[in-house]
Every structure is written in structure tokens, then in C-alpha cells.
Amino acid sequence: MAKVAVVGAGMTRFVRRAQETGRELAWQAARMALDSAGLTLKDVDAVVIGSAPDAFDGVHMKGEYLSDGSGAWHKPCIRCFVGGATGVFAPIQGWYHIASGQFDTVLVVCEEKMSSTYPHPQGAFITIFDHTTERALGPNLLWIFALEMNRYMTVHGITKEEIALVAVKNKKNALDHPCSQLQEEVTVEDVLNSELLAWPVNRLDVSPASDGAAAVVMCAEHVAKRVSERPVWVEGVGWHLDTAYWTNRDLYYPRYVEYAARMAYEMAGIREPRKEIHIVEPYDPFDYKELHHLEGLLLCKRGEAARLTADGVTQRDGDLPVCPSGGLLGVGNPIAAAGLMKVCELFWQLRGEAGKRQVPGTPRRGLAQAWGDLMQVGTVIILGV
Amino acid sequence: MSVNIKEWPGTALGSKDLEEGRVLTVRHRVRAEYAWDAGVAIGRYLRELKAGRLIARRCRGCDRILLPPRMFCEECFRPTDEWVYVQDTGTVNTFSVCYVRWDVARLTEPQLPAVIHVDGASPGMGIMHLLGEVRPEDVRIGMRVKAVWKQVEEREGAITDIRYWKPIAEEVG
Ligand SMILES: [Zn+2]
Numbered sequence: 001m002a003k004v005a006v007v008g009a010g011m012t013r014f015v016r017r018a019q020e021t022g023r024e025l026a027w028q029a030a031r032m033a034l035d036s037a038g039l040t041l042k043d044v045d046a047v048v049i050g051s052a053p054d055a056f057d058g059v060h061m062k063g064e065y066l067s068d069g070s071g072a073w074h075k076p077c078i079r080c081f082v083g084g085a086t087g088v089f090a091p092i093q094g095w096y097h098i099a100s101g102q103f104d105t106v107l108v109v110c111e112e113k114m115s116s117t118y119p120h121p122q123g124a125f126i127t128i129f130d131h132t133t134e135r136a137l138g139p140n141l142l143w144i145f146a147l148e149m150n151r152y153m154t155v156h157g158i159t160k161e162e163i164a165l166v167a168v169k170n171k172k173n174a175l176d177h178p179c180s181q182l183q184e185e186v187t188v189e190d191v192l193n194s195e196l197l198a199w200p201v202n203r204l205d206v207s208p209a210s211d212g213a214a215a216v217v218m219c220a221e222h223v224a225k226r227v228s229e230r231p232v233w234v235e236g237v238g239w240h241l242d243t244a245y246w247t248n249r250d251l252y253y254p255r256y257v258e259y260a261a262r263m264a265y266e267m268a269g270i271r272e273p274r275k276e277i278h279i280v281e282p283y284d285p286f287d288y289k290e291l292h293h294l295e296g297l298l299l300c301k302r303g304e305a306a307r308l309t310a311d312g313v314t315q316r317d318g319d320l321p322v323c324p325s326g327g328l329l330g331v332g333n334p335i336a337a338a339g340l341m342k343v344c345e346l347f348w349q350l351r352g353e354a355g356k357r358q359v360p361g362t363p364r365r366g367l368a369q370a371w372g373d374l375m376q377v378g379t380v381i382i383l384g385v
Numbered sequence: 386m387s388v389n390i391k392e393w394p395g396t397a398l399g400s401k402d403l404e405e406g407r408v409l410t411v412r413h414r415v416r417a418e419y420a421w422d423a424g425v426a427i428g429r430y431l432r433e434l435k436a437g438r439l440i441a442r443r444c445r446g447c448d449r450i451l452l453p454p455r456m457f458c459e460e461c462f463r464p465t466d467e468w469v470y471v472q473d474t475g476t477v478n479t480f481s482v483c484y485v486r487w488d489v490a491r492l493t494e495p496q497l498p499a500v501i502h503v504d505g506a507s508p509g510m511g512i513m514h515l516l517g518e519v520r521p522e523d524v525r526i527g528m529r530v531k532a533v534w535k536q537v538e539e540r541e542g543a544i545t546d547i548r549y550w551k552p553i554a555e556e557v558g
Binding site for chain 2: 009011012013014015016017018019020025028029032036058118119120122123125126131132133134136137138139140142143146147148150151154178179196197198199200201211212213243245247248249250251348353354355
């Protein structure tokens with residue numbers, strides 16, 4: 001397979017409601033990514049668009065809707081969609097476009113505009129539940145997270161206080177991100193005392209609804225060496241799907257994340273992920289999900305992620321920095337764009353360009369992971385320099 | 386280059402920007418109605434609910450009793466073999482106490498969604514439903530529960546023919 005590099009990255013600010021349309025946001029992120037790579041649209045052979053449920057925008061065929069802002073006209077283009085896992089799947093798709101030898105340069109653009117749905121984007125989520133056996137019960141997305149969080153806490157004997165430390169850390173990290181939606185430091189007490197939405201989930205356990213876009217430019221090795229002094233290489237990719245009968249599996253452990261991670265580790269030749277991964281950007285729409293995913297990524301034993309967090313290991317200056325960007329909990333959660341934001345963060349971190357967010361010690365390898373559909377898709381990408 | 390970028394695009398709006406007409410929006414309500422076919426497996430499942438029973442399918446390939454029932458086993462990728470009645474009792478695998486409705490309206494009386502592993506189905510075969518006749522603070526993972534059915538004449542062949550699941554009194558301790 002051809003080697004593939006990321007050579008440019010861009011993103012918009014993540015905000016609760018953006019004045020810009022989705023296609024304007026897509027254009028801003030795409031243009032920034034191309035500019036940062038020193039390339040123009042003429043250099044792009046193909047485009048990958050990632051965007052999550054059409055219901056947020058109220059626009060059917062959102063890939064087509066976003067296509068001009070994503071630079072896709074007159075080019076081969078595909079829109080991918082695996083729910084919340086889309087933002088990491090889109091660059092995986094960019095990778096195999098190039099690794100196959102079919103294309104040299106691919107522009108990957110992810111956008112989400114959640115503010116369009118009224119009264120709240122959560123209303124659009126009822127349609128993810130089975131129309132015959134579940135929807136009549138009036139479920140909402142909080143149910144499924146709360147059910148999973150409770151199961152995870154109960155199986156391992158983890159407390160809400162321990163989990164709240166993740167929200168505290170990520171919201172603090174986000175203070176240093178110029179695009180972050182939330183600019184507020186919070187304490188464990190703030191998290192525990194915030195509005196109880198669906199026990200065990202309080203308001204500050206959850207990432208906000210957001211508008212935003214992110215983009216990266218990916219190249220084949222011969223192009224990357226010509227256009228970039230510091231290409232960031234795709235060392236591993238993995239993705240995996242578990243059963244959609246989500247009540248038929250034990251929610252306490254994300255098997256599908258483990259299988260996606262194993263696929264990526266094997267490709268990257270990684271035998272001891274805890275030692276060989278220097279930065280992790282796991283998907284953190286809820287604080288417990290960061291812990292859940294660290295375990296699925298085999299970066300600690302099952303049930304041990306809370307202790308790593310309490311010990312400061314996952315702080316930006318800790319032994320295993322986790323979500324140095326500020327994550328979805330701090331920067332914001334425009335679904336597909338949030339996943340790709342994590343890939344942008346690795347790009348900037350591995351090039352030493354993350355500014356105040358820079359992880360010390362010249363990290364050489366990072367992992368980004370996202371998760372979605374009916375809580376059963378895992379997507380993983382490993383980047384290195 | 387993150388450190389070199391001084392201006393990040395994306396313009397944040399507040400609610401006043403919309404209310405006071407400083408930016409323009411267009412509103413539209415999608416009106417889309419559907420009639421979903423329940424299908425072969427779930428069609429029978431719903432008919433049995435109307436009769437006050439829970440039914441599953443057995444796969445002889447993996448020897449699992451599958452709930453919700455399906456006509457094909459997704460693991461063995463072969464047809465399932467027979468209908469099997471399961472009990473209307475089970476165990477709470479996980480639960481929540483939810484103060485938010487699907488449209489994010491707030492509730493004063495919380496809903497108690499749960500995953501319930503149903504007796505008679507294979508281990509781990511749970512369904513999502515609601516708990517009732519229990520104080521939220523008394524709900525526990527591992528609690529034994531029994532379905533509370535609607536009156537026969539009220540049933541319509543829907544998952545809501547079970548009102549909720551209540552603790553099995555003699556086992557509460
Ligand atoms: Zn089978």
C-alpha cells in the first residue's frame with residue numbers, strides 16, 4: 001500500500017449557532033486546510049465529505065448540499081456517514097482513496113450544523129431508535145448514554161466524582177483552544193451540582209450542541225515529500241461495527257473500539273500501545289466515554305481509566321495526555337467536525353504547532369478515535385512523524 | 386499552522402441576533418408521515434404482545450433464544466428455527482432516572498428507562514422498556530421485575546401494551 005500523509009489542517013470556531021451556513025463553514029475549513037498545505041483546489045484529485053444525520057440540517061442528501069463548500073464539484077466525491085464515528089472515518093476513507101493508488105491528493109471535509117433543528121437537536125435523535133420496538137416508549141439520546149454510564153459505573157464501582165474529573169480536565173484544556181465553544185473552567189462540584197438530566201448524567205457531563213467544520217488535506221508519499229517539510233503520516237487505521245441490537249450486548253465495555261484499535265495497531269506495528277502512543281484524542285461526547293474508550297483502546301485495563309485520570313496521567317503534561325485539545329466536552333461537538341477536529345489536533349501537536357496546547361516532550365505518535373451509530377461503531381486513526 | 390493562525394472563521398450568534406432580526410432565518414416544518422411494516426418477526430412479536438405474551442426465536446445454529454425475535458440469525462447467518470415463548474419477568478441490567486423528554490422538555494416526574502434481561506431468553510438478551518411502581522432511589526441493577534400489562538381491551542399490538550415493569554415484591558430485600 002502507498003504511504004499516506006496529512007499535510008494540512010483547518011477548522012472553524014465551534015459555536016452554539018453559527019451565522020454561516022453549513023456550506024460556508026465547510027468552505028472556511030477546507031480553504032484553511034489547503035492554505036496551510038500550500039495547495040489549491042487544482043491540486044486536489046478527490047474529495048471526501050463527512051457529515052452526520054441529515055435531520056440536524058433538515059437537508060436531505062447533505063453530502064450534495066455541502067459539496068461546493070467542500071471543493072467537490074468536477075471531482076470524484078463521496079460522503080461518508082457512520083454517525084458520531086464519521087469524523088474519524090472520513091480521513092480513513094481519504095487514506096484508502098490514496099493508499100489504493102487511485103488518487104494522489106484528497107481533501108477531507110467534515111461539517112455539522114446542529115443549531116438548525118428546533119427546539120433542540122436532540123429531538124432529531126428519536127429517529128435513531130427502532131421504529132417499532134423502541135420509539136413508542138419516547139426514548140431520547142440521553143437514555144442510551146445514561147444506561148451505558150450506569151452499567152459502566154456499576155460493573156467497575158466507579159463514582160460520578162471520578163468521572164467528573166474528565167469534564168474538569170477537558171474543559172480546562174479547551175481554554176487554550178482558539179476555536180472552543182466553552183471558555184469556562186469548572187470544578188468537580190460544578191459538574192455534580194449541574195442540572196440532573198438523566199441519572200447518572202448531569203448537564204456538565206455532556207458536551208454541547210455545536211455548529212462547525214474541520215478539514216484536512218491528505219497526500220501520497222511522493223506528493224507529501226514535495227509539498228510539505230513536515231508531513232504527518234497515517235500509520236494505522238481501523239474500524240469496526242458491533243450489533244445494532246444494543247440491548248443484547250453488555251454496555252460496560254466497547255468491544256467494537258477494541259477491534260478497531262487492534263486493526264490500527266497491527267497496521268502500525270504497535271505491540272504495546274500504552275508505551276507507543278504519545279497523545280490520545282478519544283471521543284468524549286460524555287465524560288465517562290473518554291474512560292470507556294481508553295479501556296477499549298487497550299491503553300489501560302478495564303475499569304482502570306478513572307484511576308489514570310485521578311492520578312493526573314491523562315493531563316496534558318501527564319505521561320499519557322488525553323484530549324489535549326479540550327475534546328468535545330470543551331471545544332464543542334459538531335458531530336462529524338468534532339471527530340476530525342481531533343485529527344487536526346494530532347496534526348498540530350505532532351508538528352509542534354499546538355501553541356499553548358502543545359504537549360511537552362516532542363510527541364511522535366498520536367491516536368484519534370470516534371464512536372457512533374447506535375453506540376456500536378468504532379473508528380481509529382494513528383498518525384506519526 | 387495552528388500557531389500562525391490569528392483569525393479563526395465562524396461567527397457565533399446569540400439568541401438575540403435571531404429574535405431582533407439582526408440575522409435572517411427561514412423556518413420550515415417537515416411534514417412526513419410513515420407507516421412502517423412491522424415485518425415477519427416483529428409482526429408476530431406485536432401480535433403476541435396484544436395477547437399478553439412475550440415471544441422469541443430460537444436459533445439451533447448457536448443455540449440462542451433471540452429477543453427481540455428475528456427470522457434470521459445475524460451470527461450464524463441462517464434462518465432461525467422456531468418460536469419460543471419467554472416469561473414476562475426479568476432482571477434490570479441497567480437503568481436511568483430521566484428528567485428530560487425526547488424533545489428536551491423537562492419532566493418533574495422522571496421516566497425510568499431500563500434494559501431488562503428477560504427470563505427464558507438467552508443470557509444478555511435484553512429489551513429496552515420502562516420501570517414503574519418503584520421509587521427512583523430504590524431501583525437497582527440486578528433488581529427482579531415483572532411486566533405490568535394493559536387491560537386486554539386497551540392493547541393494540543405495540544411495545545406499549547406493557548405499561549412498565551415493576552419490582553417483584555417478594556424478591557425485594
Ligand atoms: Zn445462530
